[in-house]
Each structure stands twice: as structure tokens, then as C-alpha cells.
Amino acid sequence: xxxxxxxxxxxxxxxxxxxxxxxxxxxxxxxxxxxxxxxxxxxxxxxxxxxxxxxxxxxxxxxxxxxxxxxxxxxxxxxxxxxxxxxxxxxxxxxxxxxxxxxxxxxxxxxxxxxxxxxxxxxxxxxxxxxxxxxxxxxxxxxxxxxxxxxxxxxxxxxxxxxxxxxxxxxxxxxxxxxxxxxxxxxxxxxxxxxxxxxxxxxxxxxxxxxxxxxx
Amino acid sequence: xxxxxxxxxxxxxxxxxxxxxxxxxxxxxxxxxxxxxxxxxxxxxxxxxxxxxxxxxxxxxxxxxxxxxxxxxxxxxxxxxxxxxxxxxxxxxxxxxxxxxxxxxxxxxxxxxxxxxxxxxxxxxxxxxxxxxxxxxxxxxxxxxxxxxxxxxxxxxxxxxxxxxxxxxxxxxxxxxxxxxxxxxxxxxxxxxxxxxxxxxxxxxxxxxxxxxxxxxxxxxxxxxxxxxxxxxxxxxxxxxxxxxxxxxxxxxxxxxxxxxxxxxxxxxxxxxxxxxxxxxxxxxxxxxxxxxxxxxxxxxxxxxxxxxxxxxxxxxxxxxxxxxxxxxxxxxxxxxxxxxxxxxxxxxxxxxxxxxxx
Numbered sequence: 001x002x003x004x005x006x007x008x009x010x011x012x013x014x015x016x017x018x019x020x021x022x023x024x025x026x027x028x029x030x031x032x033x034x035x036x037x038x039x040x041x042x043x044x045x046x047x048x049x050x051x052x053x054x055x056x057x058x059x060x061x062x063x064x065x066x067x068x069x070x071x072x073x074x075x076x077x078x079x080x081x082x083x084x085x086x087x088x089x090x091x092x093x094x095x096x097x098x099x100x101x102x103x104x105x106x107x108x109x110x111x112x113x114x115x116x117x118x119x120x121x122x123x124x125x126x127x128x129x130x131x132x133x134x135x136x137x138x139x140x141x142x143x144x145x146x147x148x149x150x151x152x153x154x155x156x157x158x159x160x161x162x163x164x165x166x167x168x169x170x171x172x173x174x175x176x177x178x179x180x181x182x183x184x185x186x187x188x189x190x191x192x193x194x195x196x197x198x199x200x201x202x203x204x205x206x207x208x209x210x211x212x213x214x215x216x
Numbered sequence: 217x218x219x220x221x222x223x224x225x226x227x228x229x230x231x232x233x234x235x236x237x238x239x240x241x242x243x244x245x246x247x248x249x250x251x252x253x254x255x256x257x258x259x260x261x262x263x264x265x266x267x268x269x270x271x272x273x274x275x276x277x278x279x280x281x282x283x284x285x286x287x288x289x290x291x292x293x294x295x296x297x298x299x300x301x302x303x304x305x306x307x308x309x310x311x312x313x314x315x316x317x318x319x320x321x322x323x324x325x326x327x328x329x330x331x332x333x334x335x336x337x338x339x340x341x342x343x344x345x346x347x348x349x350x351x352x353x354x355x356x357x358x359x360x361x362x363x364x365x366x367x368x369x370x371x372x373x374x375x376x377x378x379x380x381x382x383x384x385x386x387x388x389x390x391x392x393x394x395x396x397x398x399x400x401x402x403x404x405x406x407x408x409x410x411x412x413x414x415x416x417x418x419x420x421x422x423x424x425x426x427x428x429x430x431x432x433x434x435x436x437x438x439x440x441x442x443x444x445x446x447x448x449x450x451x452x453x454x455x456x457x458x459x460x461x462x463x464x465x466x467x468x469x470x471x472x473x474x475x476x477x478x479x480x481x482x483x484x485x486x487x488x489x490x491x492x493x494x495x496x497x498x499x500x501x502x503x504x505x506x507x508x509x510x511x512x513x514x515x516x517x518x519x520x521x522x523x524x525x526x527x528x529x530x531x532x533x534x535x536x537x538x539x540x541x542x543x544x545x546x547x548x549x550x551x552x553x554x555x556x557x558x559x560x561x562x563x564x565x566x567x568x569x570x571x572x573x574x575x
Contacts, residue, residue: 121308124268124379125322125369126297135325139312213312 003178003187012194014088014169018160022095023153029100030152033059034107035133045119045129062101068162070094075166091160091168099156106148110141143214150206154199171195217377217409218244218267223276225262236262238433240276244426246376249403249410251420251441253456254430260413263430264379267411268300269293280377298322301370301408305382307362309354309369315341316350319368326373333372340368344398360391367398371406378402380412384419396422417460421445421518429453442518446488461524462514465554469511469527473554480509480531483541486550487515487524496547497528504540506532527554 036055040048065073071094075085078093114137122136138145161172171191179188225237236259244250254260265271266278269285277284285296309318316337317324323333341347344364354362363383370378380399384392400423403410412424420427420441428438429452436450445461448454458464465484473482485496501508508528515524530537544551 115306115308117304117306117308118310120270121302121304123270124297124300124302125325125373126294127325128294131325135321136310140310142312 003174003184003190007174007178008171008190008194011169011171011174011191014173015157015160015171015198018088018091018095018163018168018170019153019156022092022099023149023156025092025096026099026103026152026156027149029096030103031107033100033104034111035137037104037108038111038137039129039133045123045132059101059104062097063105067094067098067159068165070098071162071165086167088163088168088170090166091163091170095156095159095163098159099152102155103148103152106151107141107145110144110148111137113144114140143210146206146210146213150203150210153202153206157195157199157202217246217248217281218242218411219279220263220266221277221279223263223266223273223278225259225266225271226274235433237266237273240435242428242435242438244409244411246409247403247407248426249400249412249424251412251414251424251427252430253414253417253420253427255415255452258430259433260430261381264381264411264413267377267379268297268302298326298373299375300377300379301373301375302379302381303363303366303370303383305385307354307359307366307386309362309365311354313353314350315346315352315354315357315365318354318365319372321369322373336372337368340372343371344368358391359387360394363387363391363395364398367395367402371402371408374406376408378408378410380410380414382413382415385414385416389418392416392419393422399423417456420456421460421516425519429456442488442521442523445518445523461516463525465527466512469554472511472529476529478531479533480529481537482511482527482529482554484552484554485526485528485544486552487522487526488550496544496549497526500540500543504532504543505536506530506540 033055036051037059038044039046040052040055042049042052062070071091074094074097078090079085081093082089084090118136118140119132122132127135160168160170161175163170164173164176171194175188175191178184179186179191220240220242223237223240224235227234227236238259240263252260252263262271266273267280272286277286280296280300283296285293288296310321313321317330319341320328320330320333320337323336324330338347338350341350344367346361346364346368349357349361349365354365357365366383378399383399384395387395396419399410399412402408403423412419414420424441426439427441427444428435429444429450430436431450431452437444437448437453444453445457448457463484463486469482497508497510500506508530510526510528512527513524515522515526517523530540532540541551
């Protein structure tokens, strides 16, 4: 039995839905934690050993759990948040918890790349820590952050392929249920081609945006 | 204006204690251009950073306009910092923002919006000569232009103090000169007290009125630039002075000393200040029976006063040469004889002359 165009389109929509919603929430969490990981480290503008030593291992823990396991391990939590543990929306909760910590590391790296001299200049001007973050650190790291978001988005697309395990749907799910379990090579080929095109397009957009921001 | 009272700064890392500043006492007067010179690691950067609390002193106090900043509240410290501009060796501009935005930044931090500060930003950009670069980004500027942006940014809040941390060290000599000129203008026109940290004696020579020499976390010598240049007491200071005024005798002079076939003696005459304006050479040649041959000279200007040395060959008989030298010494000018092995060099000729005259 071959897969219909409608099923493919529907799966594509599910994938985009999962990616965009979890990118939004995961992005907020990632930026917040990433900033926290930078400014609370030793010698930085809001040095705070307790916060750093709490957040850092938590991020590591989430980063070390394979997504397919995280997906099923947090089912009770998922039910608590969205009221169900099955379906596309249910897949978003583990996706957020997966991408947030991952993205926070990327944000951390981007912010650490900012020249320390800029922070020193900001301090000399009498900027508050909050002003240093949004007037100096974030603008200076902006182009690098765009590339980080691009990387995170592509990582998310990969992760959504596993959402089928809890009935999340999406392109990956179609490839497994129709392609693998029903021996439809053409389905696998079609989904793979769509995913490749999707990833290429996102990377291309990310690069273009980064160049435009950095250009100047 | 700025007073350091027994300032000590200790850095601790991995149980290692490094004393970057040891008991510093220093006063910088209002309206002065004060230079602190030292090799890297001498602690001068740490010293300047204690003024605007980029570094907190471990002991002692730094008074800015009579106030100890560490005793103020966080808000008051931020306000006080707006009265202290700072420029840096690597400029530290925000690369993602235009020149205009960079210069406006200190005002934006105080809550003004871009539109309301436009006039002020352009006024200051005009002052540093970068009005037409307002829309450019830092990467599109040369090093000298970047530092001008840095200066404009430092001046936008009308500070009464400007801290310069190796501000010309990343610039070529030509650009350095133009930046120093600009700093001098700032000092004159806005009556801003300038504290300069540098390892280049050229910078001190060019614009400073007073100087402190730092070594190993301590101030080893301080005073008016002219006095320190004329009478460096410590070896480090002497080396710094040598870097702008060569005082060693060139090899060619020794060569000449060996090859000459007439009787003559070679002397180094050191000029400090106004007496170098006197036509001492021609006067000596006129009064005494000696020919004077200038072999080598190194005269520079320090705050408008000539400063340096001349190496001359005196040709004549010993008696006349001694009389001539004594005459020069009597004019309050230092004279040293240059000998082939250099052994007498540095000895004051006075005793040599005395011995020949009386003995």
C-alpha cells in the first residue's frame, strides 16, 4: 500500500508544528539558561556560584539523556502539562525539554565569544548588569545566535522523527509506519527527500540572515 | 582630583597570591595630564582600573574628587562612573552598532532615546573629526578612527576625568601622534584631567606634565616629566628615558677615536632645559683656543624645552681643552668625556679636569 500525498502533507504539517512550537518555548528556555550560564560564572557580571553549580549539571543531565528515552521517561510530566501523553501536542513537551538545554549550550558559546573588552567598556560606562546583557552582550552575539538557532532547529527536525513513538506523527513517523513497517521504499525516499530539502532550506536561510546581520 | 592612599591589590587564583599593587600613594591634580609608565606586568593597568572600580583595591583607598567610590551605593557608583571616561588599547567598540550608536551608548544607558541625543552626538563627532562616519560600523574604520570613536564615546557624558589605558599602543607612530594631539586638545578645551597608562616613553614625552614610573607593583619614581627625564634615578627609568633620547655613544664615534691622527678629546655634553638655548658651542670656540667638531647630536623637545645631548670633538692642546670644558661646566651643563674603552664615560669630567689642573 502506497502512501497518499495527503498523508505526506499532513505529516509535514505536523513536523513543522512540532518544530515551531517547541523551538519557540525551547528557545526562550535556552536563551534564559544560556545567559544564566554565562553571567553567573566566576568573574562575570553576576557571578553566583550557587546558581551556576545548579544550572550547569541540570543542563548536562538533560543533554545526556537520549531523546527517545526522555520521550517516554517524562510521560507523567507531559500529562501534567498538556493533559495528554499521546499525540502531536504531547510530543512538544519532551521536545522543549530536549532542545532547551541543548540550545542553552549554543547560546552560552555564542555569548562567551563576545570580546571581554566590550563588557569592560560597558562597566566603565556604568551600565547595569541587565543593560550589559541586552545592550552589549546580546547585540554582539546576535549573528552567532542566529547560527545557533539554525543548528537547534535542524536538531529539532531530527528529534521529531522519534515523536512517532508516542503517536506524535510527523514525517519521521510516516517513514517508519508506511516505509519501514510496510516495506514502502518510495515512502522512505519521499520523506527523506522532504527532510533533506527542509534542512537545506533552513540552513540557507540561517546563513543568509547571519550574513545580513553581521554584514554591516 | 584623584588620590591613591596606600592602595594595595592582591589577585588570588588557585591559592597563588599575586600582589599587583603594593602600597601606592599618588596624587593627580585637576587639569593635569599624568602619565604612568611601566613594562607589562608592572601593575599600571590594575592601577588605572581602581579609579573607576573595574578593580576594587584590596586595601587602601582611591579618592576621586575627594570621594571614595567603594563607599557609595551601586547606583551612586554608576553615576560617578559617568564622570570618568575611559578609552582602551583595543578600543572596545560594539561591532554590531554604528559609530553614532556607539557614541550615543552612554546616554542611552541613562535612559535618553536616540533622537534626543542626536545633536550632542554629532557635536562630539565633529570635535573628533568623524562626523561623516556616523553611519559606518567600527569594522569599516581604521585604528585611529576607532580610537576617535572611543574618545567621543568617553566624552559624551561630559566627564571631568579621562582614563587612557594604553590608548595608543595598537596604533602606528603617525596615528599615535594625532591621537595624542587630540587628547591634548581635550585637556585644554574641556579642562579634563587625563590619566594615561603606557609603556611608550614617546607618549609621556609628547603630552604628559607629570609622570610616575611603575615597577613590580610599586611607584619607583614620580615627578615632573622634565625632572624625571633630566635626572632619572632608577635603572628602569633610565632605560625608559633612553628609549626616546639615545644617550649611548654611537659606534662610529669610537671608530673615529681610534683612527684620528691629531690630538683631540671627545666629550658628551648634556643639555637640560633652557641652557641648551645658549650658543655654548660657538661661545667656547670663540673664547678658548679649541676647534669644536660636532660628531653626533640628539636633541629633542620636551614641553617646548630643548633636551638631549651633543657629542663633540675638542681639538687643541690639553690645557685649552681643559679650560674649555671647565667653562662649559661652569654654565651648569653636564659634560662627560668619551674614551675608547668607555671606562671614563659616566665619570663626571670635573674631577678629571681638577686633577689635570692641579696635579
